Amino acid sequence: MTAKTSPNKIVDTLRSMIIRGALAPGEHLGQAELAKRFGMSKVPVREALKQLAAEDLLQHDHNRGYFVSKLSLDEAKQLYRLRRWIEAELLAGVRWPTDEELKDFRRGFEELDRLADMRDRLGWAAALEQLRRSIFELSPEKVLLREALRLWSLTDRYRAVLPGDKSGSPERALVDALERRDRSALLSKYHADRDRVENLLISVLGDASADTAMR
Known part of the structure; x- marks a missing residue:
């Protein structure tokens, strides 16, 4: 898996988990845990989380990190x-x-x-x-x-x-x-x-x- 494609694969996987309900609304997504899960550094993980936040699937708190957006x-x-x-x-x-x-x-x-x-x-x-x-x-x-x-x-x-x-x-x-x-x-x-x-x-x-x- 190349550095160029890694964020896209992470985005696709997390997006699927969010829209299927495998990741619950309000659930915290830790960068260290995700990096370990996907077997890569925090950099592509951080890029993926930023993209999902831009899609409103995640909410970012500067002090606490990223959370799955709550349902409205x-x-x-x-x-x-x-x-x-x-x-x-x-x-x-x-x-x-x-x-x-x-x-x-x-x-x-x-x-x-x-x-x-x-x-x-x-x-x-x-x-x-x-x-x-x-x-x-x-x-x-x-x-x-x-x-x-x-x-x-x-x-x-x-x-x-x-x-x-x-x-x-x-x-x-x-x-x-x-x-x-x-x-x-x-x-x-x-x-x-x-x-x-x-x-x-x-x-x-x-x-x-x-x-x-x-x-």
């Missing part, structure tokens, strides 16, 4: 509002999938079930992201799709704090509607799931804010 209900509401608008626009213009694409979606759900049974949370999240992306790639609106992908990366760390979904995969409902070529049902199912997720966020993050205020 206000930020979450705004990010999910943007997601709802962009994703609804994408779904409103998607083409109907071919039979082979529908088979690929079903195979994707089988893989999700397999990873869930193995309790492979990171693998499951990656597989879900790929499946979700395949659905939205049916839209010709590539600029909006690019923005949706960016927003997904920003909201992944919020999704990580939500309780598990016992109501069934919302993506399955979307694929069912796509298979029936029912655009009204497609959008209805999508908005119903957005309502569910946003209400969960308000419940979880609202409770967290109340707990903080009482301390």
